[in-house]
Amino acid sequence: MVDVAFQQNRVQATKAVRKRNGLHKALKRKSTVAFLMTLPLILLIAVLVVYPAFYSLHLATLNKSMTKFVGLGNFEFLFKRDTFWLVVKQSCIFAISAVIFKALIGFIVAHFVHNVPANKQRRWRGMLLVPWVIPPAMSTLAWLWLFDPSYSAFNYTLSFFGIGPIPWTGDANWARFSVILVNVWYGAPFFMIMYLAALKSVPEQLYEAAAIDGANWWQRIWYVTLPMMRNIIAITTLFSLIVTFANFDIVRILTAGGPLDHTHIFATWAFRVGIEGSDIPLGASVSLFMVPILAVAAIFILRDISKRGNEA
């Protein structure tokens, strides 16, 4: 279809610019047209992604007042700071545990939705996607209110069972729990919708064959569902790991990194150091640290997707 459309353009273009030979020839090439059509996106990425990336590389090599080249000095400084290693540890705990729970909850909920009769499924899908479509900055404010030390609705409810009050954002471990909880609440619907799509692509007859072969429900999930969903699970996990690792808004709004930096992750700490602490080169160095960690994760997860892709 696309090819045909291009061919027609070419014919019209030929008539219009017959005399301007250079442009005519350039337009004649399909690759040129394709390039021109993707140019807006390429420009957008260049301005908003590529330039800032290289600029941050440049920034990371400057001193605090951005007047002197210090090479890897910023990194040397970071390695000696305990807070930096605390942030590395917290980022890993935050991202890994949040992704695991998002994936688990998404998988379970996707199964429930998959088993809802088709005519009611749309409604459930829509409702379950709500956490994901609300801008997290807004929904986190609502969570902040639920966690509020004086008016917490959670603590009020728990008080009926004789539990609490729990310092949701005041205690280091509870604060970590809270930011992960909000992130899971926000991100699980994405997993749910991806897994639901994957579940729907598994042929029903495979389950029937497995049922006749003697598999119980758990064996059907283990031997049929999971292997059939492996690629989707890997890609979704990687994507979510990247997004969660780079999370900013939820932590920033809920705890702002506190108490005592115990919930800081890379993005929030980079903001604290770079913008609030007016040391932009150091902030850039912090944020650059996400790159190698995520690259290793990507290589591990994507390593044999192409190999497995041939099976399905």
Next chain:
Amino acid sequence: MAEVSLRKVVKRYDEVEAVRGIDLDIADHEFVVLVGPSGCGKSTTLRMIAGLEDISDGDIMIGGDVVNDVPPKDRDIAMVFQNYALYPHMTVAENMSFGLRLKHYPKAEIKTRVAEAARMLDITDLIDRKPKQLSGGQRQRVAMGRAIVRNPKVFLFDEPLSNLDAKLRVQMRIEIKKVHQKVRTTTVYVTHDQVEAMTLADRVVVMNHGRIEQIGTPNELYHKPATRFVASFIGSPAMNFVPCRLEDVGGRMHIRLTDRLAFPVPPARAARYQAVLRTDKLLLGIRPEHITEARQHLEPGVEPFDAVLDVTEPMGMETLVYFTLDGTQICGRVNPNAGAQDGAPLRLAVDLNNIHLLNEVTGVVL
């Protein structure tokens, strides 16, 4: 090995009754084919035997035990699906041994059984491949292998050949028959293809609108159909149906087809139709092979008539001829040397020893 019995089995989907009270007894070792047009309830019946569909009413028994509420995995059955339903992430050997591995059979026994089934189906070389690397026919063999290694009480086949091309279908049909001769497991086979039904079955069950029209051996169905549906469904080209009525001319029973055309009924048949009212609207059912070219010497009960052919279809070993009788198209099979030509007249003969008379209203064969 076991017999299978269905007692007044009903399947309802909300308002629709897909299967309307089926009674069927399948003997041990028997190969039974359920055949009928799409939507006749044959697949639903098979899936109820498998336990993949609940039974709305009635009983299903396998080996004498009522299995209405037994889940598929405990029914000791094996099923071959239309699209094979092989596990794409497992090799051929893993696919075939999956059921045995779930039941924790010893490894050595699994290996022997898989090897044996693979040898029987001639897929020993493919044992380490993934389904994606196999052709349609090979996948079909693996699906059958998966059923065979289980050594179940009953084999269930759900239109297993309909995804194959015509040539391969004939080949696999023979293959299935060979396997059944070796394994002798009770088999229920669903198809919409009457040729498959006729060639494979010990007994054929013809279904229509959720009911059984007739149960019988292939020959019984072909030569003694009980209803118009069975008569028209079995056989290719299909049986001709011509409106007619009975009349007595000079003390002899005649079948009158048109004002100018009537045939005397052979005595053996006449006795059978004696009680039929002469005023009833009837249909004459006659298979194409019983309308042939007229020979010099006509057997008793074979009557000649003249027809102008509309179309001829040379098939090689025979030629199909089509002509019209009072607006009804009729097909006959003549010898290729009989000189049948489009638009030309030809003297044909009808074998009245093999006719069927049907009540036009009820469709029942008299």
